[in-house]
Amino acid sequence: MxxxxxxxxxxxxxxxxxxxxxxxxxxxxxxxxxxxxxxxxxxxxxxxxxxxxxxxxxxxxxxxxxxxxxMTINETSFFRDLRPFDLLRLELLPKIVEARRHHRSLRFWSGACATGQEAYSLAMLLLEHFPMLVGWNIVIEGTDICSEVVQRAQAGRYHRIEINRGLPARYVVRYFDHIGEDWIVKPEVRKLSNFRRANLCGPSLPFNRTTDRFDVIFLRNVMLYFDQPTRRTLMAGVHHLLAPDGLLFLGSSEQPADPSIWTPVLAGGTCYFRPRQPS
Ligand SMILES: C[S@@+](CC[C@H](N)C(=O)[O-])C[C@H]1O[C@@H](n2cnc3c(N)ncnc32)[C@H](O)[C@@H]1O
Structure with a gap:
């Protein structure tokens, strides 16, 4: 029986x-x-x-x-929802690059990076459109709670099907090496990115708020898994990690839990957030 x-x-x-x-x-x-x-x-x-x-x-x-x-959902793709990347390329990054010209340093964070496509999309965008950044100190941090996807991000190896989702052919040829059915990011892309396992909801965020300020944070399509108190705590931590003139991108259906500390900016068919400073 x-x-x-x-x-x-x-x-x-x-x-x-x-x-x-x-x-x-x-x-x-x-x-x-x-x-x-x-x-x-x-x-x-x-x-x-x-x-x-x-x-x-x-x-x-x-x-x-x-x-x-x-139980995590690790859905992602290269240049997912293209609009934030276009806005960065055409409008926002040129201004940040100008503002950082003396420091020659730029820091990005892909929080909840899953298998790394978001971080590598940023890396390719910089290499493709911002040649003036050669010699700058560029860091793209990618973190995720799921060790398996972090290992995949570190390997930078993608199946043909993943490559075919959202990546222009020109980028595939220029920034990937082909091995069988897979494509591996070239070292020049890989070296801009740094992946590690980290919990967004641990006792503290995985960066130092005085030394590790970011210019651009992508925290997309992860807040929807959290309840409201968790979102509030996370967004307060993210606020501390963003440079005063830094930019935050959330998923297209996500909002900061505490609107009083963020200024939303509508541009390029998308929305990004600037940290509001205490008055
Ligand atoms: C849907 S994916 C989003 C990937 C990427 N940001 C994008 O928009 O394409 C959500 C990711 O959030 C990660 N995640 C969920 N809870 C997390 C937590 N507490 N800390 C860090 N990452 C978390 C999952 O492991 C998953 O890879």
Whole structure:
């Protein structure tokens, strides 16, 4: 006779929330069944219920993190929603470059970078359109909570299907080397970017607010996974990490949780935010 199990999905949702602050809807509990199969296999378990019992029996931080990371949605693409990139290229970056001409340094952060396409899109945009930056100190930081995608970002290796999503052919030829079905970013692109695992909702953000100020922050398509208090805390931290004349881009359907500290600017068919300084 087939044995039936009842899985405490609420417990799994709570674990995900505790680790990554991602709020999962009960209507999507079925995702646990597919996304946790690799963990079950690695743990030698046949059913999710066993995993829940293991997690309940003894605190296992590594296993909790594995569960939370497996439930992240890592959807991304090169030059996703092209408008922010066009606006940067045509209007915003020329002004920032002019403002930084004495320091000759520019810092970008792709928070929640997933497999790295956003950071590499920025790198290619700089190489393609801002030749005057040769010799400048350019850093594009990419962070994500999910170790697997961070490793993929570090490798900079993409399948033909990922390349075909949003990347102009000219960029493919100029900035990638071809290996079988894959394409790897060339060293000149890779060296501008620096990827590491970091939780946006940990006790502190992964940068130093006095020494690590950013000129441009991309924090796109991640806030939608958080609840309102988490968004407020995150956005306050991001505010501290942005240069006073810096720029913040959110996803096209996202808003800063606390509008009082941001000035929205509508331009180029998109919206970006400038940090408002305390008066
Ligand atoms: C939909 S992807 C967005 C990728 C990219 N920013 C874009 O817009 O194309 C969301 C990413 O947020 C990451 N994420 C979710 N919760 C996070 C957290 N607490 N800290 C850091 N990254 C997180 C996920 O791992 C995932 O890779």
């Amino acid at each position: 087939e044995q039936t199990f009842s899985v405490d999905y609420g417990y799994l949702r709570q674990i995900v929330f505790n680790v990554s602050q991602n709020v999962l809807d009960a209507s999507r509990d079925y995702l646990f069944d597919t996304r946790l199969t690799k963990i079950l296999r690695n743990q030698g378990m046949a059913h999710l219920d066993e995993l829940v019992r293991r997690l309940r029996a003894q605190k296992n931080i590594a296993l909790e993190h594995e569960v939370a990371e497996a």
